Amino acid sequence: MTRQDVFDLTDRVIVITGGLGQIGRQFALEFIERGAKVAIFNRSIPDEAILQERFPVASGRVAFFKVDITNKSSIAAGLAALVTRWGVPHVLVNNAGLDTQPSAxxxxxxxxxxxxxxxxxxxxxxxxxxxxxxxQVIGGAMAKLGRGSIVNVGSIYGMLSPVQDIYAYKEAKTGKAFVKPVAYCASKSGLYNFTRYLATYWGRKGVRVNILTPSGVRRDSQDAEFQANYCQRMPMGRMAEEDEFNGAAVFLASDASRYMTGSNLVVDGGWTAW
Ligand SMILES: NC(=O)c1ccc[n+]([C@@H]2O[C@H](COP(=O)([O-])OP(=O)(O)OC[C@H]3O[C@@H](n4cnc5c(N)ncnc54)[C@H](O)[C@@H]3O)[C@@H](O)[C@H]2O)c1
Structure with missing residues (x-):
């Protein structure tokens, strides 16, 4: 008897909001590699040549929908188009987000x-x-079918307050203090109890809802002082690479996490450990 792979995502339909961004694109490539069909809901969609370049391995397993997640009709229209193409999704990854970069x-x-x-x-x-x-829109459609997994994407800055000292060097450099803003932290924080709320609300309806907590990802655009200060505070001594949350996303999306709901999966190089 062959053992079933609990991480299998073959032919699962997965919506990723903000799937053209740094982390979302990595999720998409990983899911596609594992045989899933990925629907990217993004506020703007670049032209075909750029999409080809960013998703070279896709071959019919990725589709792009111009959706603004702050607009319910836009989400509903995206879902309707997706359902016609591939059916009601099995997984929703709420990844789109607005942050303020150190260069703000x-x-x-x-x-x-x-x-x-x-x-x-x-x-x-x-x-x-x-x-x-x-x-509401996509999770609601999954709940009607009695199955689904929702992965919200949080942040260490939604669990803990930012360490403002990391940004203090900016004042010496520019004469203006940089304060990691409150809005990102408060908005991400809200997602934790939202996740627990929905997990219990849909607990008996077959829709699981969990949250994945990443820490900061290295970007070439970050200045050296920021990276050095961040790494100094980080127990593992380095920032994350953009694909280092993929394993956790596959786990939460797949049957490997089938008895898990309302949980927070922290992948943060140890940031929240002290
Ligand atoms: N990058 C990090 O260091 C980091 C750390 C912790 C948590 N996160 C979280 O991970 C997620 C992804 O981060 P990222 O750095 O890849 O972001 P990113 O800025 O690279 O990409 C975000 C994507 O969301 C899209 N988007 C923004 N508003 C939208 C809207 N209204 N409707 C549809 N699409 C919209 C953007 O067009 C973009 O493609 C975010 O939720 C972020 O808060 C990121």
Missing amino acids: PPEVSGPFEDFPEEVWREVLEVNMTGTFLCC
């Missing part, structure tokens, strides 16, 4: 007291409301 201008990285209300609203709109709407 002072208007959005200054003192808490001056943080612009419109930016607060914009970040909450994408990170929280967008996730809420995708769960």
Whole structure:
């Protein structure tokens, strides 16, 4: 008798929001490699040549839908088009998110007291409301069929407050203090109890809801001081590479995690361990 691979994703239909970004694209490539059909819901979709370059191995296993996750009708239209093509998805990865990079201008990285209300609203709109709407529309369709796995993407900055000292070098360099903004942290934090809420709400309906917590990913655009300070604080002494959350995403998406719901899977190089 052949043993069934609990991590198998063959022909699973997986929606990834923000699947054209740094981490989402890695999830997509990993899922495609494992035989899944991946539907990328992204606010903007580049032209065909760029898509080919970013998804060279896809061969009919990836489809792109122009969806703004802050707009319920846009999500519903994306889902309707997807259902016609591949049917109701088995997995939803709520990955799209807005963050403020260390290179952000002072208007959005200054003192808490001056943080612009419109930016607060914009970040909450994408990170929280967008996730809420995708769960309503796509999770709702999965619940009607009595099956599905939802993977929300959190952040260590949604579990703990940022270590602001990491960014202190910027003041010496630019004369302006950089404060890692509150909106990202608060919006990501909300996802943890949202995950638990939905996990219990859909607990007997066959839809599992978990959250994956990544830490910072190395990007070429980050300056050397930021990377050095971040790595200094990190128990493993380095930032994550962009594909290092793939294993956790496969685990949460597949039957390997079939008895797991309402949980937080932390993949953070040890950041939250002290
Ligand atoms: N990169 C990191 O260091 C890091 C660390 C911890 C957590 N995270 C989380 O991981 C997730 C992915 O991060 P990333 O760095 O790959 O992000 P990214 O900025 O590279 O990509 C985000 C994607 O989301 C899309 N998007 C934004 N708003 C949208 C909307 N309204 N509708 C549809 N699509 C929209 C963007 O177009 C982009 O393709 C985010 O939720 C982020 O908060 C990232």
